[in-house]
Amino acid sequence: MKFLRLLLILFVAPLFAQQGGMWVPSLLKGMNEAEMKNLGMKITAEDIYSVNKSSLKDAVPHFDGGCTAEVISPKGLILTNHHCGYDNIQSHSTVEHDYLTNGFWAYKMEEELPNKDLFVTFIVRIEDVTSKVTEGVASLATEAEKQKKIQENIATLNKTLPKESWQENQIKTFFDGNQYLLFVTETFRDVRLVGAPPSSIGKFGSDTDNWVWPRHTGDFSLFRIYADKNNRPAEYSKDNVPYTPKHFFPISLKGIQENDFTMVMGYPGRTQEYLPSFAVEQIVNELNPAKIEVRDAALKVQDGFMRKDNAIKIQYASKYASVANYWKKWIGETKGLKKSDALSIKQKFEKDLQTKIEKAGKQAEYGNILNEFKTNYANIREYALARDYFTEVVQRNTEILSFGFRLYQLEQVYNSKGEQAFNDRKNNAITTFEGLYKDFNANVDEKVFEQLINIYATKSPKQFLPSTLQNINATQLASDIFKNSKLTSYNGLKELLNGDAKSVIEKLNQDKGYALVKSISDVYIKNVFPRFEEMNLKNIALQRTYMKAILELSPKSARIFPDANSTLRITYGKVKGYKPADAVTYTPITYLDGVIEKYIPGDYEFDLPKKLVDLYNTKDYGRYADKNGKMPVAFIATNHTTGGNSGSPALDANGNLIGLNFDRVWEGTMSDIYYSPEICRNIMVDARYILFIVDKFAGAKNLVEEMKLILPSKK
Ligand code: ARG
Ligand code: ASP
Secondary structure, eight states, X not given: OHHHHHHIIIIIHHHHTTOOOOBOGGGOTTHHHHHHHHHTOOSOHHHHSOSSSOOGGGGOXXXXXXXXOEEOSTTOEEEEOHHHHHXXXXXXXXXXXXXXHHOEEOSSGXXXXXXXXXXXXXXXXXXXXXXXXXXTTTTOSSHHHHHHHHHHHHHHHHHHSOOOXXXXXXXXXXXXXXXXXXXXXEEEOEEEEEEEOOHHHHTTTHHHHTTOSSOOOOOOXXXXXXXXXXXXXOOOOTTOEEOOOSOOOOEEOSOOOTTOEEEEEEOOOOOOTTOOHHHHHHIIIIIHHHHHHHHHHHHHHHHHHHHHOHHHHHHHXXXXXXXXXXXXHHHHHHHHHHHTTHHHXXXXXXXXXXXXXXXXXXXXXXXXXXXXXXXXXXXXHHHHHHHHHIIIIIIIIOHHHHHHHHHHHHHHHHHHHOHHHHHHHHHHHHHHHHHHHHTOOHHHHHHHHHHHHHHHHHHSOGGGOOGGGTTOOHHHXXXXXXXXXXXXXXXXHHHHHXXXXXXXXXXXXHSHHHHHHHHHHHHIIIIIHHHHHHHHHHHHHHHHHHHHHHHHHSOTTOOOOOOOOSSOEEEEEEBOOEEEETTEEEOSEEEHHHHHHHOOTTOTTTOOOHHHHHHHHTTOOGGGSOTTSOOEEEEEEOOOOOTTOTTOEEEOTTSOEEEEEEEEOGGGGGGGTOOOTTXXXXXXXXXXXXXXXXXXXXOOHHHHHHSOEEOOOOO
């Protein structure tokens, strides 16, 4: 047994070690290209990113600034997730045309639906501009001055660096301020909705299955990019024409198996892989548990109401999903960090680094970083905790408090900028509030308030508690506020905001709800926020030096990748199952059979369209079934992804599309802080399931015809 383990460590570990990381596509030559080929890739780094010829990167735009999409036809057809296109699908939906419930398909281009404000951004080229950005910075004395100078340099360079008139320059920092890269981009603003399956397919499993493997969601939607007659970006016009891409992905129907090479290109938003152990310890033991407790309480209350009352379910479904998404992620993350012993791994890494610093004679520059981190994280602890409680309780999860906080900011605007600014902002606020109150139910929020204010009063650091929250009876306070405050209805709010600035502010301050929010916010804004910012700035500066030390003192072969920052990255690995718990093994592919197993007629998470059940019963899968006649639905692999990678193309060894990324497995959500190839997996919809839905379920042959399909060779 011992021998076997040793063998495993010796042979499996180095192989696994080639996985993980989100790499910059223009910097793959060398180590990454060698690893990718070793894992089975058949194409070259130049095929993925090239400035001279078309390459894969030309088919991968950032979708609406938050998700990823990929071009899958010569006519600018793009694929992304259902949850990424959700708002647009929703905005076209009415009671008569409920596209969220029933799906939407354009059978002709004229039927495609324009979307105000939706945009996609392509990358034209990437260049290193570090020396330009850091010019004149080193000689400055304070961190604040340095940051200011860097921001000035970036602003100037964005304006002056060469680009075409229809392009943009965007400079982003990598490795916490140790490298700056310029992205020259093209943004298209005429993007039309082409197709979306019913939510019972596109959101199948909803919150229960969110972050979960085995998964059975057909999380995709289709859009099309339109350009002007010169194929350049243009605002919406009926005269625009379908965009001709420099590259589009052929779609492979050949199928996948465990251990196949895969890679994912996309725009991961934010990771923190190089946090020191002190920070990770705080996240695991204090910050995540605090945030989870608050959301747990809020979600339980809302769920109770939603299950009993259909109108409330409709009002709260989308809010609930968004709060539940990160609640569930943090629980998985915390468990995963503990189980993988990320803390000890970080501590050992730090000890080794300290030794290297001493060996290299770099004590003067780096010798004290870890000590400073330790002190600084100890000092920031209470402030960070207070900040999270404030954010979660006041700004995010108790609606009446979040409304009050918006008004509090309005009063601040009056104090700092005067009547005119106040009125502008007030008018905007009234419009925003109309939308917020539409989905507000005072009975639900009173119960949320009662739970959350109690957590705030008993769990958040005592020294930042206003007198209004000392020794409270939460039930009494809740009923008092909800009986007396005008913030409990839109009409009440409008009454409060009616009049000139002076009288509005007077009325606000007499309102019990507002007065409570103000007392909490005053303490936060005066005693927590500035100190937090000050120490956070120190941590940012330390992190930059720490990262510099890591880059400088690690061996050439070390796999050091920059944290995600919403720029284009590539990650690669293998299709692979995992072991989530003792005696449990998950295989890497799910099938339509599993969708049917989960089917609960009439349920709001697990219902299915009749047509899909019929297609299953008759096994009418056409050319999309696998070689055993089964319909694949989703699969997992060791690609290192995060929020923002939703909608990313999953590609095979030849750069053909085999799937669409949309999630990660729950046990591996810690990958934002510590990636472990043993348990971190990304989840993708199989391209064959997407085509089956488009073709067989929706009958949108027009769309399949414009794609390039790669069929399995007949034996
Ligand atoms: N967990 C996925 C990602 O973070 C999907 C979220 C959308 N789905 C949902 N049921 N809320 O964002
Ligand atoms: N579901 C995430 C997204 O929307 C992807 C992830 O966090 O893995 O980007």
